[in-house]
Amino acid sequence: MPRKRVRLEHAVEYLSILDEKGRVDEKLEPQIDKETLLDIHRTMLLSRRLDERMLTLQRQGRIGTFAPAKGQEASQVAAMAALTGNDWFVPAFRETAAMLWRGTPPENLLLYNAGYSEGGAIEEGTHDLPISIPVASQIPHAVGIGYASGLRERDEVTITFFGDGATSEGDFHEALNVASVLKTPVIFLCQNNHWAISMPRGRQSESRTLAQKGLAYAIPSLQVDGNDVLAVYSAVQEAAQRARDGEGPTLIECVTYRLTVHTTADDPSKYRDEEEVEKWQEREPITRLQTYLKKKRWLSDKQIDKLEKEIEEQVDEAWKTAHERIESLNDSQVIFDHGYAEMPDYLESQRQSFADRLKEGE
Numbered sequence: 001m002p003r004k005r006v007r008l009e010h011a012v013e014y015l016s017i018l019d020e021k022g023r024v025d026e027k028l029e030p031q032i033d034k035e036t037l038l039d040i041h042r043t044m045l046l047s048r049r050l051d052e053r054m055l056t057l058q059r060q061g062r063i064g065t066f067a068p069a070k071g072q073e074a075s076q077v078a079a080m081a082a083l084t085g086n087d088w089f090v091p092a093f094r095e096t097a098a099m100l101w102r103g104t105p106p107e108n109l110l111l112y113n114a115g116y117s118e119g120g121a122i123e124e125g126t127h128d129l130p131i132s133i134p135v136a137s138q139i140p141h142a143v144g145i146g147y148a149s150g151l152r153e154r155d156e157v158t159i160t161f162f163g164d165g166a167t168s169e170g171d172f173h174e175a176l177n178v179a180s181v182l183k184t185p186v187i188f189l190c191q192n193n194h195w196a197i198s199m200p201r202g203r204q205s206e207s208r209t210l211a212q213k214g215l216a217y218a219i220p221s222l223q224v225d226g227n228d229v230l231a232v233y234s235a236v237q238e239a240a241q242r243a244r245d246g247e248g249p250t251l252i253e254c255v256t257y258r259l260t261v262h263t264t265a266d267d268p269s270k271y272r273d274e275e276e277v278e279k280w281q282e283r284e285p286i287t288r289l290q291t292y293l294k295k296k297r298w299l300s301d302k303q304i305d306k307l308e309k310e311i312e313e314q315v316d317e318a319w320k321t322a323h324e325r326i327e328s329l330n331d332s333q334v335i336f337d338h339g340y341a342e343m344p345d346y347l348e349s350q351r352q353s354f355a356d357r358l359k360e361g362e
């Protein structure tokens with residue numbers, strides 16, 4: 001009965017194609033047509049500008065708490081661009097950029113963040129799931145969807161997004177285990193943005209990479225530069241092909257950074273250094289993509305200025321639409337309405353007392 005070694009051939013690959021200086025590894029460069037790349041760029045920029053507008057609106061008290069996507073646009077948009085509309089999209093709560101790529105109107109995001117749940121409703125016939133606030137709770141849902149696609153023999157891949165903090169949750173581990181055993185066509189996309197509110201990545205887990213957590217479940221897993229559109233696109237494209245070929249799930253750890261607040265209810269100056277943010281600002285994904293597109297002569301400064309104006313108008317228009325809807329509903333008590341099919345007595349009385357208080361204030 002000797003003491004033996006069980007050999008495990010494990011290593012985690014790190015993929016980077018377009019670096020922070022805009023240099024490209026041509027051997028690894030994926031074939032993405034000009035139109036798709038310009039669409040990716042436009043969506044990333046729209047997400048950034050919408051985030052900024054929402055932050056202002058929140059500070060003015062016009063909308064409620066939300067979680068900005070600033071800095072994580074490449075991880076989200078490039079991943080979605082490598083999939084089709086028929087594939088399933090299972091977001092957490094920070095996926096504004098991915099949602100915009102899927103066609104969610106910006107006014108819906110504004111309405112949702114202003115507390116009107118109709119803004120979060122999913123359009124019939126799309127393969128998108130709603131925003132999920134409880135950390136990691138959406139990951140088992142994605143595996144269930146993937147399992148169903150397999151049973152129905154449909155050519156569908158499911159992608160789910162979650163953060164570094166979510167990899168400490170039981171839901172994450174249970175979902176990975178089942179996905180691996182059942183070989184479900186699921187892509188687990190972890191946006192390691194280095195923070196889970198005030199908990200730094202280094203204290204979240206002693207694992208050297210988060211990707212290696214997938215290896216424990218025999219799931220092909222890798223790290224990619226999450227601010228590199230080309231690397232994220234390639235990794236997701238490869239994972240999708242594996243899923244379509246019946247080879248099951250993949251875990252992709254996108255190494256990125258949350259460039260701003262966790263949510264609008266947070267003050268990061270209490271727990272992280274501005275120097276760290278500045279360091280990551282230099283690796284920012286939108287400028288990097290612009291450098292690449294300019295080198296290819298697919299985008300010029302003049303075109304960027306024009307695009308910025310168009311986006312500003314689009315965001316103005318979206319807020320006008322959302323604001324008009326809010327005014328027409330004229331019901332600030334709507335926040336009480338959608339938690340239960342039948343409202344419990346205690347909530348009914350809270351709704352009433354809120355209404356009375358508003359009346360008193362008139």
Ligand SMILES: Cc1ncc(C[n+]2csc(CCOP(=O)(O)OP(=O)(O)O)c2C)c(N)n1
Nearest residue numbers: 094133134135163164165166193195196197
């Ligand atoms: C089950 C659960 N616990 C706690 C929270 C409060 N909470 C919201 S976001 C968050 C941190 C999540 O960090 P991470 O998974 O890294 O995602 P990120 O916010 O960085 O995108 C926590 C603890 C929650 N929403 N759900």
Ligand SMILES: [Mg+2]
Nearest residue numbers: 163164195196
């Ligand atoms: Mg995080």
